[in-house]
Amino acid sequence: MLFHGTAIIFERYARQTLRSRFQIFFGMLMPLLYLLFFGPLLRDLPLGSPADSWQILVPGLLLQLSLFGASFAGFAIIVEKSTGVVERMRVTPVSRPALLLGRVLRDALLLTFQAVLLVLAALLMGLRAPLAGILIGFAFTAVLALSLASLSYALAMRVATPQEFGPVINAVTMPAMLLSGLMLPITLGPGWLDVVSHLTPFRYLVDAVRDAYTGSYATAHMLYGVLVAAGFAAAAVTVGTRVFRRAGA
Amino acid sequence: MTVISTSGLARTFTTPSGPVEAVRSVDLSIRAGEIVGLLGPNGAGKTTTLRMLTTLLAPTGGAATVAGHDLVADPAAVRAVCGYVAQSGGVDPFLTVREELVTQGRLYRLSRADAAARAEELAGALGLDGLLDRKAVSLSGGQRRRLDIAMGLTHRPTVLFLDEPTTGLDPGSRTDLWELVRSLRDDHGTTVVLTTHHLDEADALADRLVLIDGGTVVAEGTPAELKTRYADSPDASLQDAFLAATGRPATPAEPAPAAV
Numbered sequence: 388m389l390f391h392g393t394a395i396i397f398e399r400y401a402r403q404t405l406r407s408r409f410q411i412f413f414g415m416l417m418p419l420l421y422l423l424f425f426g427p428l429l430r431d432l433p434l435g436s437p438a439d440s441w442q443i444l445v446p447g448l449l450l451q452l453s454l455f456g457a458s459f460a461g462f463a464i465i466v467e468k469s470t471g472v473v474e475r476m477r478v479t480p481v482s483r484p485a486l487l488l489g490r491v492l493r494d495a496l497l498l499t500f501q502a503v504l505l506v507l508a509a510l511l512m513g514l515r516a517p518l519a520g521i522l523i524g525f526a527f528t529a530v531l532a533l534s535l536a537s538l539s540y541a542l543a544m545r546v547a548t549p550q551e552f553g554p555v556i557n558a559v560t561m562p563a564m565l566l567s568g569l570m571l572p573i574t575l576g577p578g579w580l581d582v583v584s585h586l587t588p589f590r591y592l593v594d595a596v597r598d599a600y601t602g603s604y605a606t607a608h609m610l611y612g613v614l615v616a617a618g619f620a621a622a623a624v625t626v627g628t629r630v631f632r633r634a635g636a
Numbered sequence: 637m638t639v640i641s642t643s644g645l646a647r648t649f650t651t652p653s654g655p656v657e658a659v660r661s662v663d664l665s666i667r668a669g670e671i672v673g674l675l676g677p678n679g680a681g682k683t684t685t686l687r688m689l690t691t692l693l694a695p696t697g698g699a700a701t702v703a704g705h706d707l708v709a710d711p712a713a714v715r716a717v718c719g720y721v722a723q724s725g726g727v728d729p730f731l732t733v734r735e736e737l738v739t740q741g742r743l744y745r746l747s748r749a750d751a752a753a754r755a756e757e758l759a760g761a762l763g764l765d766g767l768l769d770r771k772a773v774s775l776s777g778g779q780r781r782r783l784d785i786a787m788g789l790t791h792r793p794t795v796l797f798l799d800e801p802t803t804g805l806d807p808g809s810r811t812d813l814w815e816l817v818r819s820l821r822d823d824h825g826t827t828v829v830l831t832t833h834h835l836d837e838a839d840a841l842a843d844r845l846v847l848i849d850g851g852t853v854v855a856e857g858t859p860a861e862l863k864t865r866y867a868d869s870p871d872a873s874l875q876d877a878f879l880a881a882t883g884r885p886a887t888p889a890e891p892a893p894a895a896v
Contacts, residue, residue, distance in 0.1 A: 395739065399739050470727070471725050472726055474722055475725075475727070480743075
């Protein structure tokens with residue numbers, strides 16, 4: 388029943404996404420602008436790594452795409468609460484977690500698709516990376532999207548208005564982006580920043596994808612990245628399903 | 637046969653300013669095929685009662701059985717036999733009527749083909765023929781309300797809960813909706829529980845009224861019984877009976893403008 392319900396909910400929101408070119412492409416605008424107008428600045432800068440500057444920037448942009456795209460996913464559910472759509476679904480026998488999982492799968496798929504387009508653009512700009520590394524990057528993008536979208540929907544179920552939701556998400560995503568070293572390696576900075584950076588889960592993910600983009604797969608970064616991504620996803624989906632099971636009931 | 641029975645059903649909300657007893661204690665006994673109106677002023681606890689009976693809100697006290705299923709122990713079974721139409725409806729305004737009806741059928745576990753057929757059938761039965769490929773936002777108020785009700789009827793529920801079903805409708809659409817509710821009961825034996833604060837609606841539509849005020853049932857009976865009991869005559873107005881039973885009017889009068 389969970390699978391069946393998830394498929395129905397996924398299809399509903401996937402159809403809505405497919406009908407909206409705006410929704411399909413707009414989310415990748417910010418990382419694309421960084422790629423075009425920020426990426427070239429890094430070409431000849433000493434980044435403290437043997438890797439090419441594109442191999443450092445593009446993994447960061449993929450996770451930035453996921454971070455911002457998925458964190459704001461909850462807005463949709465605030466609208467659907469006001470139109471009664473959420474309660475109308477909750478009075479049907481559909482499995483409660485399916486109402487969450489169907490949505491986050493759509494989000495993960497959409498953001499992965501945008502990640503593919505972003506990497507294609509990056510290849511044109513000069514990125515060179517092994518295929519396996521690029522695929523690993525997509526996997527991290529998808530898992531992060533799934534995790535953050537779960538948390539975003541959970542928060543959106545608990546707040547009453549978009550005015551409460553937006554500022555909270557902004558207050559989390561901006562420091563998360565700065566502290567995780569998505570744009571530039573944090574190792575360029577002072578030691579304390581590096582320590583603080585390791586308190587966010589995103590830091591481990593970006594280090595893992597940067598390794599993957601240089602073709603190094605059996606590294607400590609990769610191990611920590613996989614563990615943190617999996618742990619974060621498990622925690623986020625647990626929180627999300629708990630809220631969806633209990634919300635209002 | 638009793639379809640809904642509740643005993644001491646209660647819901648207290650915890651708010652920053654202390655607990656709010658939205659529903660203190662509601663005892664109901666509703667028979668199969670009845671049209672029951674829950675009548676009361678705004679904030680009386682009507683909607684909270686419906687939200688509990690439809691599993692949207694867990695009771696904080698009391699017990700209830702809906703169509704033979706315990707509300708707290710087996711909410712999934714209750715969902716399978718109940719339809720609920722909220723005051724706000726429940727369709728996405730920017731999706732088509734067909735899309736919403738088919739999805740609803742799928743959520744009630746119909747196969748793709750059955751859900752598509754059921755959407756056509758419901759559209760025919762509720763006067764939405766020819767509107768299946770229109771977006772909900774483009775429907776008139778009456779059509780929109782019929783769509784909301786079609787959504788609640790997807791799985792041919794034993795009990796249909798309607799929360800203020802005629803709010804915002806013009807007089808013609810209101811009487812059409814009353815007809816629809818009566819035919820649901822007459823043709824399918826559906827038990828209908830609706831909330832309203834329109835006394836004329838309660839009088840015209842409901843077999844039996846349950847007056848709710850301050851989170852408890854203050855009176856119940858057929859419209860004629862209530863008029864006789866509280867206003868001494870079956871020909872009295874329900875407004876008089878309501879006043880006598882609760883000590884205040886069903887719909888608070890709008891303050892008159894000081895100057896025009």
